[in-house]
Amino acid sequence: MKQAYLRGTVIAAALGFASTALAAEEVRIMWYSDGNEGEVVADLLKRFEEQNPDITVALDNVSYQVVKEQLPITLEAGGGPDIARVTDLKALADHWLDLTPYLADKAYWDQNYGEQADWLRPDGSDAITGFMTQITLTGGFANKTLFDQAGVALPAAGSSWDQWVEAAQQVATSQQLPAAFAMDRSGHRMSAPIINFGANYIGADGMPAPVDAGVRDYVGKLVGWTEGGQNLKDVWVSAAGASYRAAAEDFINAQVPLYFSGSWQIGNFSAKIGDNFDWVAIGNPCGPKSCSGIPGGAGLVAVKYTQHPEAVAKVMDYLASEPVMREFTQRTLFIPSNAAVRAAGDLEYVTTDPQVQPALDAFNADVKNITPEANALPAWKWATAYYTALVTRTGQAMAGEMSLEDAFARMDSDIAEQVAQAAQ
Amino acid sequence: MGAVLAAPAGLLAHLFDAPMRLWQRIAGRGGMIAFFLAPNMAIFGLFVIVPLGLNVAYALSGGTALFLPQRSYVGAANFERLLTCGDHMDPATCRDDLFWIAVWNTVRFVGLQVVVLVGVAMVTALILNGKIRARGFWRAVFFFPVLLSPVVVGLIWKWIFQRQGLLNWVMVELGMDPVNWLTDRTWAFLFSVGISVWAHAGFYALILLAGLQAIPRDIYEAAEMDRTSPGRAFRRITLPLLWPNLLVVIVLALIRAVQVFDEVYVLTGGGPGTSTMYLTQYIYETGFASSLRNPGVAAAASLLMGGVLVVLTIAQLGLTRWRDRQ
Numbered sequence: 001m002k003q004a005y006l007r008g009t010v011i012a013a014a015l016g017f018a019s020t021a022l023a024a025e026e027v028r029i030m031w032y033s034d035g036n037e038g039e040v041v042a043d044l045l046k047r048f049e050e051q052n053p054d055i056t057v058a059l060d061n062v063s064y065q066v067v068k069e070q071l072p073i074t075l076e077a078g079g080g081p082d083i084a085r086v087t088d089l090k091a092l093a094d095h096w097l098d099l100t101p102y103l104a105d106k107a108y109w110d111q112n113y114g115e116q117a118d119w120l121r122p123d124g125s126d127a128i129t130g131f132m133t134q135i136t137l138t139g140g141f142a143n144k145t146l147f148d149q150a151g152v153a154l155p156a157a158g159s160s161w162d163q164w165v166e167a168a169q170q171v172a173t174s175q176q177l178p179a180a181f182a183m184d185r186s187g188h189r190m191s192a193p194i195i196n197f198g199a200n201y202i203g204a205d206g207m208p209a210p211v212d213a214g215v216r217d218y219v220g221k222l223v224g225w226t227e228g229g230q231n232l233k234d235v236w237v238s239a240a241g242a243s244y245r246a247a248a249e250d251f252i253n254a255q256v257p258l259y260f261s262g263s264w265q266i267g268n269f270s271a272k273i274g275d276n277f278d279w280v281a282i283g284n285p286c287g288p289k290s291c292s293g294i295p296g297g298a299g300l301v302a303v304k305y306t307q308h309p310e311a312v313a314k315v316m317d318y319l320a321s322e323p324v325m326r327e328f329t330q331r332t333l334f335i336p337s338n339a340a341v342r343a344a345g346d347l348e349y350v351t352t353d354p355q356v357q358p359a360l361d362a363f364n365a366d367v368k369n370i371t372p373e374a375n376a377l378p379a380w381k382w383a384t385a386y387y388t389a390l391v392t393r394t395g396q397a398m399a400g401e402m403s404l405e406d407a408f409a410r411m412d413s414d415i416a417e418q419v420a421q422a423a424q
Numbered sequence: 425m426g427a428v429l430a431a432p433a434g435l436l437a438h439l440f441d442a443p444m445r446l447w448q449r450i451a452g453r454g455g456m457i458a459f460f461l462a463p464n465m466a467i468f469g470l471f472v473i474v475p476l477g478l479n480v481a482y483a484l485s486g487g488t489a490l491f492l493p494q495r496s497y498v499g500a501a502n503f504e505r506l507l508t509c510g511d512h513m514d515p516a517t518c519r520d521d522l523f524w525i526a527v528w529n530t531v532r533f534v535g536l537q538v539v540v541l542v543g544v545a546m547v548t549a550l551i552l553n554g555k556i557r558a559r560g561f562w563r564a565v566f567f568f569p570v571l572l573s574p575v576v577v578g579l580i581w582k583w584i585f586q587r588q589g590l591l592n593w594v595m596v597e598l599g600m601d602p603v604n605w606l607t608d609r610t611w612a613f614l615f616s617v618g619i620s621v622w623a624h625a626g627f628y629a630l631i632l633l634a635g636l637q638a639i640p641r642d643i644y645e646a647a648e649m650d651r652t653s654p655g656r657a658f659r660r661i662t663l664p665l666l667w668p669n670l671l672v673v674i675v676l677a678l679i680r681a682v683q684v685f686d687e688v689y690v691l692t693g694g695g696p697g698t699s700t701m702y703l704t705q706y707i708y709e710t711g712f713a714s715s716l717r718n719p720g721v722a723a724a725a726s727l728l729m730g731g732v733l734v735v736l737t738i739a740q741l742g743l744t745r746w747r748d749r750q
Contacts, residue, residue, distance in 0.1 A: 069713050076490030076717075178587065178604075233607045233696075234587055240694025240701040241522070241709045255588075388716050392522075399609065399697025401525075406516065417505075418716050424486035424496050 024056040025311040030071060030081040032064045032298075035267030037133070037332040041319075044328060048318045055311045068244060075303065082306040083315065085133060089299045091384045093122045096129035097304035102313030103128065109320065112339045119378045120299050130301030131320045134334030137293040137363050137370070138192040138262040139284050140164070141269070143171075145277035146257040150174035154280070161193060161221065161285045168258040169230050179232035181258035182247035183222075185239060187387020189260060190394065191377065192294045194218045196287030200373045201386045208382045208415045211408050218287065219394050219404065226398040232256055237399050242388040251279075258282075262293070263363040267333040270353040279355055281362035284369065292371040293363075296378050297337060335363060382419070389414035482723035490719060502724035523725060525698045526706035529613075533702055534681040537617045541677050542670070544625045549632035563633075567626040574623065578690025581619045582606075585691070606692055609699040616688045616700045623687055624680065628673045635669030636662070667747060675740035679733055703729050 029045075031038055038061045045057045060081065067086055074080040075095040086092065098121075100106055106128065110117075113131040121127045147154050150171040155163045168180035183189055191201075199214025225231040232255070235247040251259035252272045259265075269279055284293040300319060302312045318324060325338040331350045336342045349356055377383050392414065393407040402410070448456050478492070486498035510517030515524035548566050552559060569577065584590045585605045592602035605611045639662065647657045663670075685704035688694075694701035694709075701709075707729070711722025 072717070073490065073712060078491070233604065237607045237696040238693050240698045240705065241713070243693055243709075243713070245693075253588075385716055395695070396697045399695065399699065401697040401699070402516065410521070421486065421716075421718055422488055424498060 024054050025308045026056050026058055027083065027306075027308060027311050027315050028058045028060060028081040029300075029315075030060050030062055030067065030084040032062055032067045032085055034064075034264045035271055035332060037267070037328070037334075040328055040331045044319065044324055045315075048315065051318075052314060055314060057315060065244065075305075078305050080303050080305060082308060082312045083130075083300060083302055085298050085300050087296065087298050088384060089119045089301070090379060090381055093120060093125075093129065095304055096120060096127070097302035097306060097309060097312070098125075098127035098129060099302050099309075099313050099316060100128050102309050104313075104317050112322070113320065113337065115339065116297075116299075116337065116378070119296075120301055123381060130299050130316065132297045132299050132337035134264070134297050134329065134332070135295060135337045136263045136297040136335065137284075137295055137366055138189055138260070139293050139363055139366060140258060140260045140282045141251060141265065141359075142168075142259075142280050142282050143251065143254060143257045143277055144280050146171050146175050146177070146254060148278075150257075154282070155285075157283060158286060158291060161196075161218075161287060164258060164282070164285045165225060165230050168256075171257040172230075175257070177255060177257065179256050180230040181225075181260065182232035182235050182250050182256045183260040184247050185236050185243065185245035185391060185395070187242070187390040188294060188296065188383075189262070190218070190222065190390060191387065192284055192292065192374065193222075193260075193287055194390075195294070195371060195374050196284065196290045196292055198287065198289040201383070202373070202376055202380055206380075208386055208419065211411050214287075214289070215390070215411070216404070216408060219390070219397070219407070223394065223397045223404060227400075233398070236395055240392075240395070242391045260285075262296075263335055263360070264298075266356060266359050266363075269359075270333060270351055270356050274353070279359075281359035283362055283366040290371045290374075291366075291369050292374045293366055293369070294374045294377055295367075295370055333360065335360065382415070385415050385418040388418070479723045479727060482719050483727050484720075486720050488717065490717075495720070498720065502720045503728075505721060506724055506728065520721070522698065522701070523706055523721075526701050526703045529699065529701060530682060530684075530703045532613070533617060533620075533684060534678060537620055537681045537684075538674065538677045540617060541621045541625055541628060541681075542674055544621055545628035545632055545673060546670075548625060548629040549636055552629065552633055553636040563630075566629055569623045570626045572623065574686035575690050577619060577623045578687040581615065581687075582691050585615055607696050609696050612692050612696055612700050616684075616692060619687055619691060620681070620684060624677070628677060631669055631673050632666065635666045639665045668744070671740065671743055671747065675736060675743075678736050682729065682733060682736070 029041075031041060033039075038059075042059050045059060049055065049057060064087075067084065068088065071080060071084060071086065072088070072092060075092060080095070099109075103109060109128050109131070113128075116132045116135070117128060119132070120129045142154055144154065147167075152167050152170045152174070155167050165180055171177070172180040194215050197214040197218040199212050199218070201209060203209035222231060226233055226236060232247060232250055235245050235250070239245055246261070247256070247259060248261060248265055248268060250256050251261075252269065254277060263281075266281070273279060284291050300316070302309070302316060306312050319328075320338070322338060322340050325336065326341045326347070328334075329336040329338075329341060330347055333349055333351060333356055336347065341347065349360065351357075389411040393402070393410045396402050396410075397404055397407040447459065451459065481492055482495070483502055484497060484499060485492065485495035486501060487495045489495050506520050506523050508519040509515075509524065512518070512524065513528075515521040515528065518524045552563050552566065556562065572580075582589070586592075587602065587604050587606075589605075591605065596602055603611075605615065643661055643665075644657060647661060652660070683704055684702050685708065688700055688702065689705055689708075692700040694705050703725070707722045707725050710725065711717060711719050
């Protein structure tokens with residue numbers, strides 16, 4: 001009896017160990033979506049799990065604000081998901097895992113994602129920490145139906161900000177809209193026109209340069225347009241500090257004829273606007289110096305605090321593979337980040353919306369206009385410090401709390417405080 | 425039911441009886457007090473004293489790292505940054521102007537909100553204490569907002585006040601021009617006070633109502649026989665006898681007003697500009713929400729705010745004792 005009991009205990013223990021060993025490793029992904037990419041990646045990951053029964057992937061769909069505000073705190077505390085989709089690529093780069101030792105084919109990654117690898121790793125590092133899920137470019141959108149109804153012609157390619165705002169104002173007046181245009185409350189977004197007005201944030205030593213004439217000229221115009229009612233005041237004035245506010249809903253609801261955001265909105269517009277009205281991508285309105293957008297995008301990065309680096313690398317290898325990225329790009333209506341997919345040029349976007357392809361073409365055509373000053377920003381360590389100061393102080397100037405001169409002085413001192421704090 | 429529970433409870437008491445007697449013999453009366461207080465003190469220490477100590481440590485450290493061991497000791501530099509001003513009345517002359525903007529916004533908010541809140545709570549309590557129809561129903565109506573989450577309160581009022589909100593819809597239907605309420609600094613400030621009063625007045629009205637009901641009716645009857653006017657009865661009878669409750673209401677409202685955050689954050693986001701950015705939002709934004717966090721400055725600011733709350737609490741205790749001695 002005693003022997004039988006012992007035998008039973010040993011067998012149960014062995015089964016227990018075996019089941020633990022066979023239990024699938026769990027990889028958690030924190031993911032935010034601008035459009036349908038959450039659904040698409042969930043679908044793709046389901047296939048991955050079927051092919052890899054030893055790994056389960058938990059996809060946590062969260063809002064962009066969670067990624068922007070809560071993830072950095074979790075990372076600082078040494079926690080967080082195993083993989084995250086982020087836009088704050090450089091500032092958080094110390095928390096990313098170097099996947100190089102775990103990847104199946106490092107050369108594939110260098111070849112297909114090498115161009116943006118620097119955006120996702122600390123300065124001077126050659127680590128492979130992840131890949132861009134898509135390339136984005138800032139740019140504008142116009143509600144063509146509203147322009148047509150107002151009998152105002154869309155300004156031609158190469159038109160200036162003044163020309164676009166003037167035309168949009170005619171539309172807003174004619175159609176009794178609350179404002180001529182809206183721009184996301186974001187330092188990244190406002191930096192594209194600022195650079196087109198001749199600004200360069202990066203000093204000769206690689207450190208933040210004092211705000212220059214380009215910043216002064218465009219911020220002065222933007223504040224003037226807000227005071228004059230051309231820029232939709234709600235978006236910028238409805239928050240304090242550097243809080244992010246998107247204006248997409250105002251464009252989707254036809255409250256503004258012109259919206260400045262970026263290529264990642266295409267899927268969102270296709271899904272939400274449908275055939276309610278015609279919209280077109282207009283590229284980047286020009287400043288006196290250039291007509292550039294700021295490149296960027298969302299990166300999928302491995303977090304170095306993961307307990308399962310091999311499993312994480314397997315998931316990343318799968319998601320970064322050419323067929324998966326091709327399908328992801330086609331279904332999400334993004335500009336491809338994978339070099340081979342881009343080079344093939346044979347993408348068939350999954351949409352019945354006739355407005356999508358011309359919009360994507362417009363952004364693709366705009367890539368050639370990117371200036372070196374704009375191209376340097378995604379990989380620049382201090383970009384976030386600059387963006388934060390720009391939004392905070394511009395918002396105050398728009399609300400009439402401080403003069404433009406005071407706002408510019410505060411931008412410089414805010415950036416200097418951030419540099420000093422980082423040095424402590 | 426009581427009898428069913430009595431048996432196991434008695435057994436439990438019996439089980440503990442011997443060890444407790446032994447412990448009392450060893451540790452004495454003082455030891456027993458310490459024994460019973462220990463669990464509470466452990467929880468208090470873990471969730472109040474330890475975080476307070478950590479807060480002080482963060483306030484004395486600098487850098488962007490979150491872990492204390494990775495942060496450098498900077499002494500009083502964070503306090504110096506917050507308190508350095510050409511003129512404390514003018515935030516523009518301060519090194520950290522946003523902190524002083526938040527301080528003065530909070531002072532303005534507290535000044536107005538507490539006066540309005542106590543007034544509304546008092547009037548509500550007086551009405552609910554009177555002989556009105558469906559008194560229970562009205563009490564529930566006034567208390568209902570207290571049960572709502574502050575985020576829900578903020579969202580409800582945002583849907584009413586925003587550009588395409590309910591209020592503007594009504595105004596347009598009545599042939600009036602819509603107003604962008606939440607982008608106007610004065611309106612946004614007044615609404616932040618208003619919704620805060622709406623959300624909390626029911627709670628304070630209940631405290632005052634309890635005080636009103638404790639006042640013996642015969643005092644009013646005697647005053648009525650002496651032909652005392654209602655106003656005079658309020659001044660000479662109600663107010664003095666309600667004073668202890670009123671004091672509690674004023675101090676609680678003051679402390680809560682200094683801590684205002686969630687409903688206003690949802691309603692206005694601190695805007696337009698920074699006109700409704702109060703101290704707690706400044707601390708939150710500096711320590712957590714901004715892309716560039718500064719936990720040291722946030723901790724220093726929270727200690728300064730904590731100091732103000734301690735002063736208010738001591739003032740309440742002092743006032744209560746002074747009143748008791750009168």
